[in-house]
């Protein structure tokens with residue numbers, strides 16, 4: 466739509482928000498009359514209270530987020546009742562801020578989408594009960610969202626990506642490889658057998674007491690490791706990537722964490738310092754852990770690409786690999802994945818870092834995707850529950866392991 470500006474005397478293409486404001490001044494209700502669908506997304510699955518208003522074309526009309534990272538850094542990890550309390554204290558304000566920033570009226574919303582699985586039970590509960598109350602008040606449809614599906618589909622908001630594509634989801638609570646065939650059509654190729662990579666990085670960062678490091682005191686563990694690793698030498702220590710012999714797409718990070726713990730203990734002895742003080746070799750340790758983790762992620766993803774191509778699940782050329790989730794905001798890991806995509810004639814796509822970590826935009830966008838696909842939209846919210854544990858898609862990881870694909874060695878010069 467073009468609007469003539471009297472002052473400038475030229476035609477210009479106004480922002481979506483301006484169009485809504487303009488229409489509202491004539492008492493139009495864009496959501497209900499002729500403009501795009503608009504969804505309010507609410508996310509509280511872990512330690513971020515986030516909300517956003519997104520329209521059908523992917524315009525972010527309003528957004529707000531309250532991060533609990535600094536609080537949980539002080540307690541040395543997420544304490545679920547504390548997270549729950551902070552969600553309770555902030556959710557109303559955050560949703561209100563997102564709505565106000567969007568300048569639309571809540572009656573213009575087409576639906577409300579909220580993360581209901583998987584995640585921390587106490588955290589999910591706050592978002593769900595708040596959303597259901599709002600759904601009742603506004604008489605809008607409700608769209609329950611799977612947190613990992615939302616991470617996977619975020620790329621379709623930022624880039625033009627068609628199905629199918631491969632996705633590597635790496636966060637503080639999850640690690641999985643999946644083939645995305647449709648909005649709610651996922652094939653699970655592999656997942657972590659123990660902890661998630663973000664969890665491992667958070668634990669290593671805590672063990673290295675990076676909260677006391679002047680440059681990283683407010684950063685999440687993973688971000689602190691990435692930051693410090695830039696000053697370190699990854700060749701200083703040698704750690705073998707996990708699951709070296711298992712020819713599947715599963716992951717493991719507990720072993721890497723334990724080996725790193727041992728290195729830290731040895732170094733503390735050598736440097737004659739107590740646990741809780743910062744090692745002079747902290748940056749080298751961070752660089753080694755980050756590199757070993759990147760190699761492990763690349764190896765499993767490489768096998769997933771070969772498997773999908775072998776089964777014609779992905780095109781032979783220009784297949785898309787998407788990396789998302791908090792750990793995918795790490796640029797060292799992105800570079801490592803780029804080496805892989807260059808070697809396999811694929812394209813690597815990652816959402817911008819702020820859309821890799823938890824946010825309300827990805828939830829609202831997943832709501833839009835569902836509205837467009839006409840699936841998973843509830844008009845009756847009776848009996849809806851949150852689910853702390855919930856698998857993603859159809860699990861074909863056994864089949865992947867049985868294919869026993871050998872992966873060629875790549876030179877990981879990052």
Ligand code: KG4
Pocket residue numbers: 511635636637638639662663664666667685686687688691790791792793794795796821822823
């Ligand atoms: O996706 P996310 O915000 O929340 C979960 O669903 O888990 O991911 C949070 C995780 C944390 O473990 C954090 O340490 C890690 O992502 N993370 C990073 C970076 N930024 C956040 N890990 C590596 N490098 C980063 N730059």
Ligand code: ZN
Pocket residue numbers: 612616636790791822823
């Ligand atoms: Zn997440």
